[in-house]
Amino acid sequence: MNEAGSILHDGFLLLGFALAFVLLFRRLGLGATLGYLLAGAVVGPQALGLVGQAEQKLGFAELGITLLLFLVGLELDPARLWRMKKDILGLGLLQVTLCGLAVAGVIFAFTDFSAAAALALGLPLALSSTAQVLPMLQSSGRLRTRFGERAFSILLFQDLSIIPLITIITALSRNPADAGGPPGWLLGLETLAAIVGLVLAGRFLIRPLFRLIGNLGEREMFVVAALFTVMASAAVMELLGLSTALGAFIAGVMLADSPYRHELEADVEPFRSILLGLFFLAVGMMLDLGAIARNPVFVLSMAAALIAVKAAVMFGLARLFGMGWRPALALGLLLSQGGEFGFVLFAQAQHALLIAPEAASVFGAVVTLSMATTPFLMMATRRFREAPADADEEREGPGGERVGALIVGYGRFGQTVGQMMLASGIDVTLIDTDVEMIDVAGKFGAKVYFGDGTRIDMLRQAGAAEAEMILFCLDGDQLSADLIEAAHEAFPNAAIYVRAFDRRAMVRLRDAPTTLVVREVLESAVVMARAALDNFGLSQEAINKAEAFYRKRDNERLEVQIAAGDVRAAHERVITETGDAGAAPA
Incomplete structure (x- = not known):
């Protein structure tokens, strides 16, 4: 009973503060993400202390990211994903590598961290916030544009890169317990095997399941089956120590060209919205205000450096890949923040004895602050970034x-x-x-x-x-x-x-x-009547006259019925006598 009361108490406070802050920030044009973050920070243990256990709530709320990636997968059928391979493997790889090394270089040059620690911090900071960027692209209608595809390609590669980044941190580890861990090549093979398994399951198990549910006509079972699909694919990946969001994305791609795509999107979307909001609330609750208070200059300057370095590197890469300076600037600013997976990798680096717990808290605060700046940056640079829409930026509908x-x-x-x-x-x-x-x-x-x-x-x-x-x-x-x-x-x-x-x-x-x-049957009935009258030998003039007379009487009757709201009105307008229209055989 106490646990149930705690859940209701926490849920009431979190949703209440979220509602107030998100409505306020929406009103100010700052977006929902910043509202959720600030609401979490205010209600959390570092400020008012009304709600605790942020880590536990964050673990549950990460389902929101999983559902988000599933919905994005539904937008990208395998053929379209294949067309994006250049951006995923080219632009995505270069972004993670160059941004990670550049940020690590800044940390090594201006702090006392060792080269290994700087690399363990810099590489995670190269990752951007999928949970923040994708909803921004969706709300602005740009997810299915060429710009949106390139942004998503980078985010997708970032998600794929989590395993290599964990492998790198493990290789740099000073913790003897990591020496017996699996080698990186084995993790890569496990990832590939898991992806192939999910593809086969989607083709031979999930699609027949949805077809069976569709035949039964049980709409609520679509919701159950959709959530089961997402959680099963994520659980398989988690069991193997891989990215749960990647598993959900693969499941979505496998169902992208199925007839059930739109029904699945409609059923999963409400859960995604609620859980993603809870995720940002939990991130805000985890914001270590004490670490910021102890090192305000360092945290603020590091957040500013992170945004500047990532935006500059991303701008240069986008120009290299043929983007105009306006969309290149927009892409750089949109992906300039740190990401939610940074928290995971900081914990990994802490376990590897590369950084102290205090450093993990400080750089967690850097990530949160950088995420909070994105709406302001996009607003402040709007008049520089936006250009008249062209054909390349035309919105696409379902199926591309x-x-x-x-x-x-x-x-x-x-x-x-x-x-x-x-x-x-x-x-x-x-x-x-x-x-x-x-x-x-x-x-x-x-x-x-x-x-x-x-x-x-x-x-x-x-x-x-x-x-x-x-x-x-x-x-x-x-x-x-x-x-x-x-x-x-x-x-x-x-x-x-x-x-x-x-x-x-x-x-x-x-x-x-x-x-x-x-x-539905009016015009087909008129066609049959005309054919019958023609067979009786009436002239076309007489047939046209009969049709015109019927339509006139029918429309007059319908107008009276609509005005009265009663189909029994104007019954005298029904044609019941022979020759009312004056038609006669030719």
């Missing part, structure tokens, strides 16, 4: 293409709409919940994603914020005016087209902000 139209429902109706739009050269994203239909469509070469298109979060994950129009082509009477209103408020730039089930649906949607509402 810009979204022109989002079609919800790929049954008989949606197939016709989708094929006509594709034939006209319009980029279309298709969503449906019928697994069997998705499989059949795949055999004909159509890419249909699994997901509930009546959920706003699902529409957002599918690219509705970028779409020019959203077309609801669902079978049955599933749509409400509230849903259409919510979709319009969430995506005001998208025109909304609706397939209505019958007159009742037309009346129900009378005040909905739609561009067009079409009764």
